Amino acid sequence: MSAPVLTEQALPPAPAAPRRSFLSGYLRQPVVALSVLVLLVMAVLAVFAPLIADEPAGAGADVLQPPSGAHWFGTDDLGQDIFAQVVWGTRTSMVIGLAASLLAIVLGTAIGLAAAYFRPFDAVATVITDVMLALPTLPLMIMLAAVVSPSVTTLTLIIGFFAWPEVARLIRSQGLVISAMPYIDGARVLGATGWRIVTREILPAVVSLMVVSVLLTASRAVISEAGLSFLGLGDPDAWSWGRILLNAQRSGTIAIAWWQTLFPSLAILFLVLAATLAGTRFNDTRDPRRNGG
Amino acid sequence: MNKTVKGRWRLAVALGVAATLGVSGCGLNEETSSSSGSSSDSVLRIGTTTDVSNFNPLQSLSKTDSWILNAMYPHLLRIDENAKKSPELAKEYRYEDDGKTAVFVLRDDFKWTDGKPVVAEDVKFSAESIMKYKLGNVAAKLTWVESVEAPDATTVKFKLSQPYAPFAEGVGFWMSVVPKHVFEPAGDLSKFANDSNWVGAGPFVLDSITKGQRYVMKRNEHYPLAPGGKAAVSQVEYRVYPDVNTMMLALRNGDIDMMGTPVPVSAAKTFENDDKIKLKKVGALGFAHLTYNMKNKYLADQDVRQALSMAVDTKAIISAVLQGDGQQMAGPISPIFSEYDNTELQPYPFDPEGAKAKLSAAGYKDANNDGFFDELKFGVACDQSNANITRVVQLFRESAAKAGVKLENECVERNTFLTRTKNGEYDIDASQWGVFDNPMDQLRSTYLSSNPGGINYNLLESAEMDALINDAAGTTDVEAFKTKIKNIDKVVHEQAYLTPLYVENFQFAYNASKFTGFVPSPSDLLGMVTAYSLAQVTPVK
Numbered sequence: 001m002s003a004p005v006l007t008e009q010a011l012p013p014a015p016a017a018p019r020r021s022f023l024s025g026y027l028r029q030p031v032v033a034l035s036v037l038v039l040l041v042m043a044v045l046a047v048f049a050p051l052i053a054d055e056p057a058g059a060g061a062d063v064l065q066p067p068s069g070a071h072w073f074g075t076d077d078l079g080q081d082i083f084a085q086v087v088w089g090t091r092t093s094m095v096i097g098l099a100a101s102l103l104a105i106v107l108g109t110a111i112g113l114a115a116a117y118f119r120p121f122d123a124v125a126t127v128i129t130d131v132m133l134a135l136p137t138l139p140l141m142i143m144l145a146a147v148v149s150p151s152v153t154t155l156t157l158i159i160g161f162f163a164w165p166e167v168a169r170l171i172r173s174q175g176l177v178i179s180a181m182p183y184i185d186g187a188r189v190l191g192a193t194g195w196r197i198v199t200r201e202i203l204p205a206v207v208s209l210m211v212v213s214v215l216l217t218a219s220r221a222v223i224s225e226a227g228l229s230f231l232g233l234g235d236p237d238a239w240s241w242g243r244i245l246l247n248a249q250r251s252g253t254i255a256i257a258w259w260q261t262l263f264p265s266l267a268i269l270f271l272v273l274a275a276t277l278a279g280t281r282f283n284d285t286r287d288p289r290r291n292g293g
Numbered sequence: 294m295n296k297t298v299k300g301r302w303r304l305a306v307a308l309g310v311a312a313t314l315g316v317s318g319c320g321l322n323e324e325t326s327s328s329s330g331s332s333s334d335s336v337l338r339i340g341t342t343t344d345v346s347n348f349n350p351l352q353s354l355s356k357t358d359s360w361i362l363n364a365m366y367p368h369l370l371r372i373d374e375n376a377k378k379s380p381e382l383a384k385e386y387r388y389e390d391d392g393k394t395a396v397f398v399l400r401d402d403f404k405w406t407d408g409k410p411v412v413a414e415d416v417k418f419s420a421e422s423i424m425k426y427k428l429g430n431v432a433a434k435l436t437w438v439e440s441v442e443a444p445d446a447t448t449v450k451f452k453l454s455q456p457y458a459p460f461a462e463g464v465g466f467w468m469s470v471v472p473k474h475v476f477e478p479a480g481d482l483s484k485f486a487n488d489s490n491w492v493g494a495g496p497f498v499l500d501s502i503t504k505g506q507r508y509v510m511k512r513n514e515h516y517p518l519a520p521g522g523k524a525a526v527s528q529v530e531y532r533v534y535p536d537v538n539t540m541m542l543a544l545r546n547g548d549i550d551m552m553g554t555p556v557p558v559s560a561a562k563t564f565e566n567d568d569k570i571k572l573k574k575v576g577a578l579g580f581a582h583l584t585y586n587m588k589n590k591y592l593a594d595q596d597v598r599q600a601l602s603m604a605v606d607t608k609a610i611i612s613a614v615l616q617g618d619g620q621q622m623a624g625p626i627s628p629i630f631s632e633y634d635n636t637e638l639q640p641y642p643f644d645p646e647g648a649k650a651k652l653s654a655a656g657y658k659d660a661n662n663d664g665f666f667d668e669l670k671f672g673v674a675c676d677q678s679n680a681n682i683t684r685v686v687q688l689f690r691e692s693a694a695k696a697g698v699k700l701e702n703e704c705v706e707r708n709t710f711l712t713r714t715k716n717g718e719y720d721i722d723a724s725q726w727g728v729f730d731n732p733m734d735q736l737r738s739t740y741l742s743s744n745p746g747g748i749n750y751n752l753l754e755s756a757e758m759d760a761l762i763n764d765a766a767g768t769t770d771v772e773a774f775k776t777k778i779k780n781i782d783k784v785v786h787e788q789a790y791l792t793p794l795y796v797e798n799f800q801f802a803y804n805a806s807k808f809t810g811f812v813p814s815p816s817d818l819l820g821m822v823t824a825y826s827l828a829q830v831t832p833v834k
Binding site: 057058059063064077078079146147149150231232233236237247249250251252253254255256 | 541560
């Protein structure tokens with residue numbers, strides 16, 4: 001690691017003034033603005049889904065209709081509105097994405113910080129992290145999801161559990177840099193406990209990295225959820241983008257009803273792309289080597 | 294470090310996006326260069342969904358396994374276009390000795406592909422092996438057999454411990470006949486894989502396989518049930534397409550000539566504007582149903598079961614899920630068995646309010662006022678891969694809510710579902726019976742406490758039902774037998790042990806510009822790919 005990173009990172013404990021300019025600088029980038037807008041729209045769709053469209057239910061007379069004024073995204077083989085399904089699917093995807101990524105962040109940060117500060121624990125934590133990273137997660141998720149009865153909660157737990165190692169590794173590497181800094185030694189000399197040093201001194205210095213991780217992990221979680229639902233391992237009572245795709249595949253309508261696969265796929269694409277771009281740009285913006293700090 | 298992390302994320306996202314979009318696009322692949330070049334038109338290529346998992350015809354077979362194995366090993370009887378038993382290997386059958394002896398008279402012109410004739414000893418050996426090793430579902434049908442005799446090359450006699458009316462039909466249709474001279478040296482037939490050097494007596498016999506891709510079957514040069522003494526098609530090739538979308542595209546592209554699996558109702562439009570592809574419709578030998586687990590305290594209550602039956606809108610299900618292409622049922626006996634179906638029974642009317650009133654009258658309360666009866670909360674288990682049933686469960690859940698019953702959709706991945714069904718871990722089972730060839734066998738395997746067929750999904754243990762069924766089973770007088778079956782039909786309907794949903798029609802698609810002459814039988818187990826049907830197919834000149 002190069003020296004400028006160290007000096008830059010020594011500052012965070014008192015960042016009050018530069019924060020605003022950082023945020024506005026971040027949001028002023030067109031790509032970021034667009035991504036954040038997409039994320040906001042998705043969030044609005046998710047929160048206000050019941051106001052935007054009725055929950056897809058029952059069977060309608062208009063079966064397999066292409067997109068039209070009455071059905072913006074067309075209808076499926078039961079005559080249900082795909083637009084409504086996509087809107088309600090946004091809920092599931094956002095909830096699972098956020099909850100799973102929060103779970104992963106909490107686990108990953110705790111393990112990463114502990115590994116960075118408590119040296120004896122580091123060896124164990126690193127091995128565990130490496131093993132987890134080396135595991136073929138998709139087959140394992142499939143296996144687990146098949147064994148437990150699939151619901152939004154169990155899916156969140158499964159996806160979150162398999163997503164923490166990447167976070168732990170990121171946080172640990174940053175935490176190692178911080179914990180070697182003079183102000184940490186200072187705190188130790190002043191008699192601060194290990195708990196206090198980790199939570200009050202090191203944690204604030206990795207918060208920005210956590211923000212990035214939340215976004216990136218959430219986008220991965222959304223893909224995992226869609227994948228599991230497509231494989232029939234999703235919550236059968238909750239609409240999800242993966243389930244719309246599964247319905248199309250199962251009823252054999254992929255070749256004749258392109259709208260049934262296109263719109264949920266686009267929704268996945270936009271959400272994942274927006275979250276990833278927002279995350280990576282956030283990372284770039286706070287990187288002193290990029291912004292000349 | 295930042296760069297590599299970022300690079301990895303970008304790659305991951307790119308892959309994710311590619312995979313997501315790929316879902317809709319990855320249909321067309323498959324090998325376009327096919328082996329059909331050599332003997333072009335007389336190779337009939339059929340799409341199947343999965344590999345053959347078991348080549349031993351005496352054991353229990355999956356639907357796709359039996360498509361291939363039934364073309365190789367003859368049965369005594371077959372089910373014809375009208376769902377009636379017709380002669381196949383057996384010319385005729387009769388009962389002697391007051392119904393205690395079933396006699397089959399065999400044809401003398403069936404030949405194994407190694408040149409030996411098919412004789413009564415082969416039938417005797419097949420039946421005895423099944424009984425000895427308790428193989429497959431036929432073992433339960435041979436329960437009453439005390440001995441099997443083969444007095445001459447074309448006569449087989451089954452001596453029964455008691456008369457059982459549908460014995461000959463059940464065994465005749467279900468039991469595969471295997472070559473004794475090939476299977477006997479194999480020793481323990483419960484372990485015999487039979488996965489190479491096949492000898493069969495059907496119209497086609499497996500020649501070579503490429504796992505995950507194709508199963509090539511060569512013509513048997515002596516098959517008496519084919520118009521010219523042998524099939525007109527020289528080779529049948531099963532090709533594996535796990536996804537139905539891909540299989541339909543393959544048919545449209547000419548990579549295969551017919552689909553073994555039925556075309557989903559929702560997808561029938563795919564072939565609408567294709568004048569080469571024709572659809573053939575056949576009925577079903579089973580039906581879709583909701584079956585209530587009697588071990589559940591609340592489902593053991595007749596009022597609850599009747600109320601649930603009133604909360605299923607079967608008419609709407611038939612018109613939406615099957616696009617109207619299905620038949621409603623009242624009791625457990627399918628209208629296909631017209632002589633046994635109790636036509637006086639009426640299906641429970643769809644009446645959620647009435648169901649609610651019935652449950653209130655039975656003493657169920659909604660104390661917390663959430664619109665649902667407090668105790669009545671059930672899981673509905675189903676197989677996630679069955680498109681129709683998952684839709685049914687979705688609609689059932691919505692309509693039951695109107696009756697104040699909270700249902701949880703427990704449609705899970707197929708293997709999980711099968712395990713749960715086997716262990717009785719469900720409240721309500723939503724599934725489809727595949728093939729019942731006669732009502733007596735059906736009632737025995739679905740309602741006897743001893744559960745001989747392993748499909749008593751009610752987990753019912755009722756002395757009354759046992760007595761009714763056993764009494765009917767021992768009845769040899771035809772009219773009395775029919776009356777007894779109709780009575781059981783009525784009892785089951787009144788008890789609402791199950792809610793029958795529909796008898797669906799299946800549509801099979803084939804390339805009519807290349808092949809013609811299929812003789813389809815009802816059900817998706819038989820369909821267009823029975824041995825008899827394949828033997829009648831001719832290439833279009």
